[in-house]
Amino acid sequence: MSKSPLNLYHEKQRKKLCALHTLNNLLQSDAFKQADLDEICLRLSPGSRFLNPHRALLGLGNYDVNVIMSALQDKGLEAIWFDQRKDPNCLNMNHIFGFILNIDNFQKNQTLLSILNIGNLFASKKHWIAFRKIGDQYYNLDSKLDTPEAVGQETEMIQLLRxxxxxxxxxVLLVVDKKVAEDLSCYRNAE
Known part of the structure; x- marks a missing residue:
């Protein structure tokens, strides 16, 4: 973990733990440990300690969206899938706690292992990233960055999502509190 010049909480990438870092960076605290996410995996699939479908082999991380959604629920938040056919301008940004993006992390210089589809055991093609408004700016809290990067205000964040x-x-996952998840006030037409 490091503190940025703006004193933002920012965990840097270790192993296949981008989901863990994304949650903690989004919540701006050391809210979860790897053991917490492993426990959620066991809750989701009891009896699947070593070959759990919600994380990488041997418990090395690479947690799936079900673990992220359960972890957020443990903190009183909900994650709503954003329909990528919609324009992000339909979002009521004042009702959104933050965003979690799952992006393609696949490198163009594929190794032989990746070409043979063996590399999936060792390297994930997807990466989790948190974005959140802090003060009057949205920040990219990606664990692969040295420090958080300012995105800008609402207009710039909407363009980034677009x-x-x-x-x-x-x-894109919209992270909202439970009431917003129920009334869908994270969308402009829901008000």
Whole structure:
């Protein structure tokens, strides 16, 4: 973990733990440990200690969306899949706690293992990233960055989401509190 010049909480990438870092960076605290996410995996699939479908082999991380959604629920938050066919301008940004993006992390210089589809055991093709408004700015809290990067204000964040979604290799989760998840006030037409 490091503190950025703006004093933002920022965990850097270790192993296949981007989901863990994304949750903690989004929550701006050391809210979860790897053991917490492993426990959620066991809750989701009891009896699957070593070959759990919600994480990588041997418990090395690479947690799936079900673990992220359960972890957020443990903190009183919900994750809503954003329909990528919609324009992000339909979002009521004041009702959104933050964003989690799952992006394609596949390198163009494929190794032989990746070409043979053996590399999936060792390297994930997907990466989790958190974005959140802190103060009057949205920040990219990606664990692969040295420090968080300012995105800008609402207009710039909406454009970033639009660009990521149009690339075709990105999924977006809206992180909201439970009431917003129930009334869907994270969308402008829901008010």
């Amino acid at each position: 660009d990521k979604l149009s690339s075709g290799d990105c999924q």
